[in-house]
Amino acid sequence: MVFKYKSVSQTGQIIEGFFEANxxxxxxxxxxxxxxxxxxxxxxxxxxxxxxxxxxxxKKKDLAVFCRQFYTMIDAGLGIVKCLDILAVQxxxxxxxxxxxxxxxxxxxxxxxxxxxxxxxNIFPTILTSMVEAGEISGNLDxxxxxxxxxFEKENKLENKIKSSLIYPMILIIVSVAVVIFMLVFVLPxxxxxxxxxDSPLPGPTRIMLSLSESLNTxxxxxxxxxxxxxxxxxxxxxxxxxxxxxxxxxxxxxxxxTTTSKIITSRFxxxxxxxxxxxxxxxxxxxVVGRVVNNVVVEKGINDGIENIRKGxxxxxxxxxxxxxxxxxxxxxxxxxxxxxxDDILYKTADFYDEExxxxxxxxxxxxxxxxxxxxxxxxGFIVIAMAMPMFDVVNTI
Numbered sequence: 425m426v427f428k429y430k431s432v433s434q435t436g437q438i439i440e441g442f443f444e445a446n447x448x449x450x451x452x453x454x455x456x457x458x459x460x461x462x463x464x465x466x467x468x469x470x471x472x473x474x475x476x477x478x479x480x481x482x483k484k485k486d487l488a489v490f491c492r493q494f495y496t497m498i499d500a501g502l503g504i505v506k507c508l509d510i511l512a513v514q515x516x517x518x519x520x521x522x523x524x525x526x527x528x529x530x531x532x533x534x535x536x537x538x539x540x541x542x543x544x545x546n547i548f549p550t551i552l553t554s555m556v557e558a559g560e561i562s563g564n565l566d567x568x569x570x571x572x573x574x575x576f577e578k579e580n581k582l583e584n585k586i587k588s589s590l591i592y593p594m595i596l597i598i599v600s601v602a603v604v605i606f607m608l609v610f611v612l613p614x615x616x617x618x619x620x621x622x623d624s625p626l627p628g629p630t631r632i633m634l635s636l637s638e639s640l641n642t643x644x645x646x647x648x649x650x651x652x653x654x655x656x657x658x659x660x661x662x663x664x665x666x667x668x669x670x671x672x673x674x675x676x677x678x679x680x681x682x683t684t685t686s687k688i689i690t691s692r693f694x695x696x697x698x699x700x701x702x703x704x705x706x707x708x709x710x711x712x713v714v715g716r717v718v719n720n721v722v723v724e725k726g727i728n729d730g731i732e733n734i735r736k737g738x739x740x741x742x743x744x745x746x747x748x749x750x751x752x753x754x755x756x757x758x759x760x761x762x763x764x765x766x767x768d769d770i771l772y773k774t775a776d777f778y779d780e781e782x783x784x785x786x787x788x789x790x791x792x793x794x795x796x797x798x799x800x801x802x803x804x805x806g807f808i809v810i811a812m813a814m815p816m817f818d819v820v821n822t823i
Contacts, residue, residue, distance in 0.1 A: 427451045430464040438463075441509040443529055454532070482547045484583060486517045488576035490524075491552075495569035504537055523547045536560055551575075551696060551713050558703050568703055575699050578775075582691060582782065589786040593793045600801040605640070607808050612637040615812055629811035665721070672720045676749065680792065684785040689718050690750050691778040698771035708734060723749055740767075753777075 429451050430440045439460065443451050448465045455462045490511065497507040508528035515521040523544045530540035538557035541548045552572055559568030612633060626634070640647065661667035675685045696717045700710035708731055715727040730743035741759035744750055754774060761770030 428464075428466055429455060429462065431455045431458075431460040431462050433458075433460050441505065441528065441532075443525075443532070458532075480517055480519055482517055482520045482523075484576045484580035486515075486520050487548075487552065488573050488580055490515070490520065491569045491573035491576060495566055495573055498566040498569060505531055519547060537565075549717070551700065551717055554705060554709070554713055555700070555703055558705055562704055571699055571703060575695065578695060578779070579692070582688070582779065585783055585786055586688070589790045592790065593797060596794070596797045596801070600797065600804070603801070604804055604808070607805070608633070608637045609640050609644075612808070612812065613641065615815075627811070627814045629807065630815050633808060633811040668721045672722045675720070676722060680789060684782065684789055685720075686749060686751060687778050687781045687785055689720055689723055690754055691775050691782055692718050693723075693750070694754065694771045694778065695775035698768045698775060701771070702768035707740065723747070 427443050427445055427448065428440070429443055430438065432438055443454060445451050445454070451465045452462050455465075493511060493514065494507055497510060498504075502510075505528060508524055508531065512521055512524045512528060515524055526544070527537070527540040530543065531537060538553050538560055541553045541556060545553075555568050555572055556565065559565035662671060676682050693714055696714045697710055700713060701707065705713070711727055711731050711734070715724040718724060718727070726747035726749060730740075730747055733743045733746070734740060739759070739762055741755045741762055744758055745752075745755040757770050757774045758767065761767035764770070
């Protein structure tokens with residue numbers, strides 16, 4: 425249960441916050457352990473409902489808002505506990521709200537912020553906890569939070585671009601399938617009686633369509649079970665190591681799609697590495713974090729193999745080139761950054777460039793997919809219409 429409390433310190437300062445406990449006595453004990461006097465302890469029903477009823481996924485947008493608000497409050501001079509108190513109230517995402525309450529509790533018990541955040545790895549990504557740890561060591565946590573806010577805002581923008589580019593093709597596919605099913609299940613059966621009354625043999629395309637229509641009407645549940653099994657099976661397969669490896673390698677091999685995928689990975693790689701290096705994270709540790717951020721196991725393996733080469737003294741630019749996945753421009757830009765000593769700036773500029781490239785590629789991909797889907801839909805529906813019309817022509821010719 426979540427309790428809201430108000431207490432007064434020995435200096436007379438009024439302190440308000442939230443604390444998760446089994447009952448009010450635990451909250452009172454926590455306050456007294458700090459040598460504070462409790463003024464108010466009450467259960468926060470709203471917070472309980474907020475954190476217990478639903479567990480929505482924490483998105484990049486939620487993390488961006490979290491980091492931006494955290495930065496603003498720290499920059500204004502507020503303490504971490506006070507910041508977490510306010511963030512717990514303001515967080516719209518219920519899962520994030522619950523995590524903040526737990527973190528606030530751990531921080532009040534003496535745990536540092538980064539260690540408290542690491543307890544919630546499913547919510548706070550490794551890049552964020554690593555950056556927070558670096559900020560605590562260097563004493564510039566406010567700057568770190570601002571950088572992470574910008575990072576997650578750009579990541580959210582990239583994800584939105586990808587989703588937006590897929591909306592129209594997906595709608596077109598769904599409409600096409602729905603139209604075909606409607607014609608086979610509802611339209612074609614109305615012609616069956618007329619076809620059967622004619623003595624002339626039915627053409628091959630018509631027999632195929634009639635058989636498919638009858639099968640859909642009679643055994644629709646089998647098709648439903650098969651479709652559901654395929655969806656569930658695909659989802660489960662995607663979660664396995666072999667499934668991830670196969671699908672991620674496929675994305676890098678399919679023509680047209682592979683170019684866009686490569687640029688998306690490059691954008692994430694360069695931006696994340698730039699953010700980590702500029703915050704003082706060692707290159708090896710930064711690459712370990714980046715490998716998990718690119719969201720592709722094939723590229724992650726290549727980066728991990730490259731880490732061993734860097735430990736042997738091979739430059740990063742040569743390592744990136746040997747991976748063979750990133751565009752040629754990337755290793756050239758990294759080489760310039762290594763020679764000039766401004767690797768973080770070069771990587772950031774490279775990320776901005778590939779952000780624009782991704783947007784352009786997604787627009788081209790959508791423009792290319794649309795006519796292909798329309799032509800495919802026209803061919804399928806045209807085949808059904810012709811299959812229905814052919815017996816009619818035979819009847820007319822007979823008459």
